[in-house]
Amino acid sequence: xxxxxxxxxxxxxxxxxxxxxxxxxxxxxxxxxxxxxxxxxxxxxxxxxxxxxxxxxxxxxxxxxxxxxxxxxxxxxxxxxxxxxxxxxxxxxxxxxxxxxxxxxxxxxxxxxxxxxxxxxxxxxxxxxxxxxxxxxxxxxxxxxxxxxxxxxxxxxxxxxxxxxxxxxxxxxxxxxxxxxxxxxxxxxxxxxxxxxxxxxxxxxxxxxxxxxxxxxxxxxxxxxxxxxxxxxxxxxxxxxxxxxxxxxxxxxxxxxxxxxxxxxxxxxxxxxxxxxxxxxxxxxxxxxxxxxxxxxxxxxxxxxxxxxxxxxxxx
Amino acid sequence: xxxxxxxxxxxxxxxxxxxxxxxxxxxxxxxxxxxxxxxxxxxxxxxxxxxxxxxxxxxxxxxxxxxxxxxxxxxxxxxxxxxxxxxxxxxxxxxxxxxxxxxxxxxxxxxxxxxxxxxxxxxxxxxxxxxxxxxxxxxxxxxxxxxxxxxxxxxxxxxxxxxxxxxxxxxxxxxxxxxxxxxxxxxxxxxxxxxxxxxxxxxxxxxxxxxxxxxxxxxxxxxxxxxxxxxxxxxxxxxxxxxxxxxxxxxxxxxxxxxxxxxxxxxxxxx
Numbered sequence: 086x087x088x089x090x091x092x093x094x095x096x097x098x099x100x101x102x103x104x105x106x107x108x109x110x111x112x113x114x115x116x117x118x119x120x121x122x123x124x125x126x127x128x129x130x131x132x133x134x135x136x137x138x139x140x141x142x143x144x145x146x147x148x149x150x151x152x153x154x155x156x157x158x159x160x161x162x163x164x165x166x167x168x169x170x171x172x173x174x175x176x177x178x179x180x181x182x183x184x185x186x187x188x189x190x191x192x193x194x195x196x197x198x199x200x201x202x203x204x205x206x207x208x209x210x211x212x213x214x215x216x217x218x219x220x221x222x223x224x225x226x227x228x229x230x231x232x233x234x235x236x237x238x239x240x241x242x243x244x245x246x247x248x249x250x251x252x253x254x255x256x257x258x259x260x261x262x263x264x265x266x267x268x269x270x271x272x273x274x275x276x277x278x279x280x281x282x283x284x285x286x287x288x289x290x291x292x293x294x295x296x297x298x299x300x301x302x303x304x305x306x307x308x309x310x311x312x313x314x315x316x317x318x319x320x321x322x323x324x325x326x327x328x329x330x331x332x333x334x335x336x337x338x339x340x341x342x343x344x345x346x347x348x349x350x351x352x353x354x355x356x357x358x359x360x361x362x363x364x365x366x367x368x369x370x371x372x373x374x375x376x377x378x379x380x381x382x383x384x385x386x387x388x389x390x391x392x393x394x395x396x397x398x399x400x401x
Numbered sequence: 402x403x404x405x406x407x408x409x410x411x412x413x414x415x416x417x418x419x420x421x422x423x424x425x426x427x428x429x430x431x432x433x434x435x436x437x438x439x440x441x442x443x444x445x446x447x448x449x450x451x452x453x454x455x456x457x458x459x460x461x462x463x464x465x466x467x468x469x470x471x472x473x474x475x476x477x478x479x480x481x482x483x484x485x486x487x488x489x490x491x492x493x494x495x496x497x498x499x500x501x502x503x504x505x506x507x508x509x510x511x512x513x514x515x516x517x518x519x520x521x522x523x524x525x526x527x528x529x530x531x532x533x534x535x536x537x538x539x540x541x542x543x544x545x546x547x548x549x550x551x552x553x554x555x556x557x558x559x560x561x562x563x564x565x566x567x568x569x570x571x572x573x574x575x576x577x578x579x580x581x582x583x584x585x586x587x588x589x590x591x592x593x594x595x596x597x598x599x600x601x602x603x604x605x606x607x608x609x610x611x612x613x614x615x616x617x618x619x620x621x622x623x624x625x626x627x628x629x630x631x632x633x634x635x636x637x638x639x640x641x642x643x644x645x646x647x648x649x650x651x652x653x654x655x656x657x658x659x660x661x662x663x664x665x666x667x668x669x670x671x672x
Contacts, residue, residue, distance in 0.1 A: 136512075136513045137512060137513065138512055138513065138671060139671055140667050157515075158417075158515040158516075158517065159515070161513060161514060162515045164513070166513050168509065171506075172506035172507055172509045172510070173507050174502070174505060174507040185427055185510070186510055186514070188423055188424060188426065188427025188428075188430075189424050189511055189514035189515075189516055190420070190424070191416070191420025191421065191424055191515070192423065233510070
């Protein structure tokens with residue numbers, strides 16, 4: 086069963102911007118799915134169409150098999166959306182916002198009050214239940230939007246950059262919360278600019294660019310398509326020139342640091358052996374960038390995470 | 402943490418009406434709470450304005466004008482002033498509430514919910530009607546401080562005030578849908594609604610006007626509303642009461658259909 090299916094979904098805005106160019110996408114029930122893409126790629130438009138905030142130009146969208154053209158109310162009942170921008174009434178109290186949202190989904194006040202308490206406690210907002218929402222911090226506002234999206238306990242939760250502008254501690258606690266939610270059966274679709282977040286949380290991924298899906302599949306499978314990784318090596322002694330490592334592309338960034346590009350067929354042992362042979366002692370080593378970030382940059386912009394053109398992009 | 406995700410099925414047909422009723426009630430209660438919460442903006446100003454009208458036009462100028470249609474000027478204008486308050490407040494409530502929700506983007510809370518668009522329109526409109534009626538009651542109580550109001554036809558009074566409040570709440574909804582900024586929220590009330598109200602027979606009988614002006618006045622829908630309401634109090638109307646009610650019902654049906662169509666299209670909200 087697919088939690089979400091998109092078929093040839095297209096959107097052209099009145100301004101002439103062709104935001105979606107016939108995308109096909111399937112997200113399985115129970116999945117934790119990442120939808121990635123640069124700004125303006127079409128992610129928010131796709132989410133907007135599914136949640137009926139944007140009118141599609143063509144194509145079909147199904148939420149748990151329910152066609153948004155013919156069974157919109159049933160499709161909406163399965164869906165919870167956490168938008169990118171704050172969109173609650175900033176003059177209302179936290180608990181009122183949730184009670185109203187529960188009411189819009191047909192949940193009676195008695196049940197709604199129980200759920201408000203449960204979700205506010207789960208998201209560490211219970212102490213703020215009587216606070217006017219505009220007085221909340223940025224992180225609290227994000228959590229309030231998550232609580233609001235969950236108040237009707239949807240089977241599919243879509244989060245559009247939920248951790249943007251949130252500090253690391255809260256971000257990590259939100260990750261844990263989302264993991265638990267997914268483990269308990271909620272299908273989650275996540276868009277984020279924190280690629281570490283997507284790699285850490287999601288099992289499947291789609292990358293969208295200029296209105297088209299340019300890559301999709303299992304996270305592990307997609308990451309395996311990376312042909313090379315760049316490792317940053319720190320040395321104890323200052324290096325005199327660029328050490329020769331046959332078969333490897335090497336760049337010295339300062340006298341104690343070098344970057345080595347390693348292809349899938351090569352291994353790190355040979356690098357260490359070659360450096361040891363030359364009397365260079367390695368202090369530490371790390372990936373130059375997150376693997377998903379590397380892949381993302383190559384696919385989307387044809388360049389490395391630091392902005393240097395890839396071989397493919399450079400025509401090599 | 403316990404979630405029950407996956408256990409909540411989409412509303413079955415048998416529960417659909419109950420869900421809709423709860424959703425509709427939620428909108429109405431929210432609108433009513435808003436009216437009461439900001440009573441200093443919603444209920445007090447119309448009361449002060451009405452008091453000034455009754456004081457100046459009714460008590461000071463009225464006696465010099467003399468009777469109108471067999472009634473004192475104060476008795477004649479009282480129904481018109483009540484109706485004027487109902488019109489401006491039912492309109493103003495929906496335009497400010499819906500535009501505020503659009504501007505603050507919390508209208509999206511409703512748009513992503515399973516509530517059908519016609520129910521969203523109805524919820525906002527009933528909110529406008531409530532404010533119109535509340536303000537109408539306030540102005541009526543103030544009128545009773547200045548004059549005695551006798552009701553000739555209760556049905557006409559209640560029917561006219563409800564239909565008028567509904568029609569102008571719907572008008573406010575249309576205004577809010579098209580408005581892109583706060584200037585456009587106040588444009589229609591200032592340049593169209595107020596002139597039509599003042600020229601709609603609130604302060605005078607159109608039979609006093611020259612022929613061409615009287616004929617022109619019959620194109621003003623507010624004339625029918627004010628006169629149907631006045632007929633309820635005084636038993637006197639410048640227009641056919643049957644025509645007046647027909648105009649109001651037709652306007653209500655047409656405007657409601659138009660509002661739902663606008664929301665279905667997403668005019669001023671989506672894209």
